Amino acid sequence: MSDDKMMIRVQGAAKRYLVGTVEVEVLRDINMGIREGEFVSVMGQSGSGKTTLMNLIGMLDSPSDGNIFIDGVDITGKSQKELVGLRRRTVGFVFQQFHLIPSLTAYENVALPLVFAGEKDQRAVTDALERVGLSHRREHKPAELSGGEQQRVAIARAIVMKPKILLADEPTGALDATTGSMIISLLRSMAGEMTVVMVTHNRELALHSDRIVNLKDGNIAE
Ligand SMILES: Nc1ncnc2c1ncn2[C@@H]1O[C@H](COP(=O)(O)OP(=O)(O)OP(=O)(O)O)[C@@H](O)[C@H]1O
Ligand SMILES: [Mg+2]
Numbered sequence: 001m002s003d004d005k006m007m008i009r010v011q012g013a014a015k016r017y018l019v020g021t022v023e024v025e026v027l028r029d030i031n032m033g034i035r036e037g038e039f040v041s042v043m044g045q046s047g048s049g050k051t052t053l054m055n056l057i058g059m060l061d062s063p064s065d066g067n068i069f070i071d072g073v074d075i076t077g078k079s080q081k082e083l084v085g086l087r088r089r090t091v092g093f094v095f096q097q098f099h100l101i102p103s104l105t106a107y108e109n110v111a112l113p114l115v116f117a118g119e120k121d122q123r124a125v126t127d128a129l130e131r132v133g134l135s136h137r138r139e140h141k142p143a144e145l146s147g148g149e150q151q152r153v154a155i156a157r158a159i160v161m162k163p164k165i166l167l168a169d170e171p172t173g174a175l176d177a178t179t180g181s182m183i184i185s186l187l188r189s190m191a192g193e194m195t196v197v198m199v200t201h202n203r204e205l206a207l208h209s210d211r212i213v214n215l216k217d218g219n220i221a222e
Helices: 050-057 080-090 106-116 123-131 147-159 177-190
Strands: 006-019 021-036 039-045 065-071 091-095 165-169 195-199 210-218 219-221
Touching: 006 050, 006 091, 006 195, 021 050, 021 195, 021 219, 039 050, 039 080, 039 177, 050 065, 050 195, 091 147, 106 147, 123 147, 147 165, 147 177, 177 195
Parallel strands: 039 195, 039 210, 091 165, 165 195
Antiparallel strands: 006 021, 006 065, 210 219
């Protein structure tokens, strides 16, 4: 597979934190590539560095060593300002706890990234809500939606800017098994048109992805 088809490339990446006077190495010498349109699951024990890796790929954090290329661009050493713009155009995030704004309707929650980007044309909101099967719930506030519906709103919000990469950190962690499978099917249906990276503790759900990356002791286990 040639490099130009790689949407995400992690090269010798390490992440260390200074806790008091002790340096903790969370990730060490991570090397991996994720192809455009691929659906990859990241698994590993609690504390193995999954969220840390997602934060590096999502440009929320920078590596202590090594380089990260997103869609061919080396993001290492870019300024915070550049990263904000790049992140907004390139990455959508989904979290375990949905992180919807309680006082806003489903529609308004999905519209937020467009508002922040100064985009007036909100047709993408209707499209995104339709995409997750929630057109009929657009006026509902989060408290008036089921957990699965709230996560679908969060997914609609994550895709409304048409990102190249969708990052989902334990997207089914707060949902029952049936609802969880539905969310995975939805992510599955989005792979191909975007690159999807999901953290999960559930091997059965991970099997729906194209590939599983296992993290162990800060590195990729074979
Ligand atoms: N800001 C930080 N400062 C110091 N240590 C940190 C920091 N963030 C994370 N860590 C440590 O890094 C390790 C990996 O954390 P991370 O959140 O990536 O794990 P994880 O695999 O996502 O775990 P979980 O499955 O519980 O979500 C943990 O041991 C954690 O204590
Ligand atoms: Mg985590």
